Amino acid sequence: MVLSSNCSSSSPSKRIGPDSVDPAKSSKLLESVPRSNYTDVLNEFHPPKPGWYEELFAFVLNTATKSYEAEVARYKSEIFSSLRDKAQKIVEIGIGTGPNLSYYASNPDVEVVGIDPNQKMEKYARSSAESAGLPPSNFEFIHAVGEVIPLDDASVDAVVGTLVLCSVKDVSMTIQEIKRVLRPGGLYVFVEHVGAKEGKVLKFIQKILDPLQQTLADGCHLCRDTEGYISEAGFSRVELNTASLKKATFVNPHIYGVAYK
Template sequence: MLIHTTFSTSLYPKIHNTQKLKAIKSSVSESTTLKDVPFHSQTQNELNQLKKKVKDPLSCSNKFCFCCSRRDFMAAVGTAALLPIHPSHASHDSSPTDPMAMLDRLHPPRPDWYEELYATAMNTSMKSYEAEIEGYKSELFANLRGDQAKQILEIGIGTGPNLKYYASKAGTSVYGVDPNRKMEKYAQAAAVAAGLPPANFKFLHAVSESLPLRDASVDAIIGTLVLCSVADVNLTLQEVRRVLKPGGVYLFVEHVAATGKDNVLRFVQGLLDPLQQTLADGCHLTRKTGKSITEAGFSDVESHQVVLSSASLINPHIIGMARN
């Protein structure tokens, strides 16, 4: 039951590997529409040159090596594409931080089979949870109206279960951030099923603590069951505020530590929290996420608590909206 109710977090063995690679510099438009962002600005010749600088991801002679050349290639291409968008934490951090370096530090390369297993489990095991929370999400995402639905970023997009609530709105473009690359195919399929044109959806392989987008570049940010497992909650919220336009909204659904009359549940959460962190790659049962959001510096925060029968230990949930 514990494993079933925590598939919304990251469940990975940790294998560490880092390698610095130079990125190709490119000059691009400052527009934040998907058709103009630098993800599509690399020429074929530039990519071919990049491929020659790193190993062919399929050529490793060690069949037990999960994370060498494949991750090197992704780091090179990813850094080249993302660097013109956001090479640092801008106003919130004076030290430049490469999103790919942050990805490697906070979410080291995992075996392909494990990331695929987890992505598949996420795609199939959350149906009862999603069915129970559907009404709450429908009400929450109804706040995305007009200009607030043009440029949307979802952190921890996973397999894309939220896309059906907002991606069908006319003129919407969506960026989906997730550290698990294997989530991409499921998120892409969910975007298509929601009626979002392929050209209007971009999956970004990154962590929420270093979002590869410019300052004030999106109208809304969505995060559901994300802050329980990020390495740094406060840094993630700083990044959310940095990327949001003035007046933009952050919509969230998070599980938090039980309080008050739920003393028994709170005791069990505290008892199992170390095990949960180990099994679920850092997911915390006892985080006071609502307090963190309230103190992050948003101009206004509204939220309420709900308890979901399908969520078991990861209760209660806070559901709300913060305005930048």
């Protein structure tokens, strides 16, 4: 789902744009496409970028986000504490270089599946998993997208996603996939940046910068109403908080919390 460059707000209950897809389509796609031949599905939602772009983007995320991670750490520590002793199998969508693994992968029995459409992230994510003390046999990286997660229904205890829904093509479909793979009572742990409120100077800046942000940051949108999408997705309970991060500049405000299936 691609929002218009003027960042107009939209109701999370409605589909936006010509690329919108029925959430039920994901399961049908999985039934017809084995994981070993997932390229067509992947490319539908995340058209391939040049190798140098993906490598550069992975390198930048691995080296230039340390100050941001230091500031957001207090919020991540709060929400990831909900996974302790409650989640043995975790899937992280948009795992990137793996900055979240240190919060929840210290349990030697935990199994983690990291999903990302950028294949170049794998080496960084595996390095982060090793640094977090996660045995290699307990970590799997899958080159995939959030809209079609190649895992069975009700197969994981928790889904982790931080700064992901800003970049996926279809927000609603991604959230429905999160719910699909979660077991009853499972947790969705999230941190996302959202669009500023209308009338704010920051919103005006976001509207101007949004097209450039999408180009430079692999499809990242500055103005999505991600809070609305999560709140209205049909989770049994959503615990959601708001924060503003100095290191994030115009990529504010942030929402963070836990949603329960």
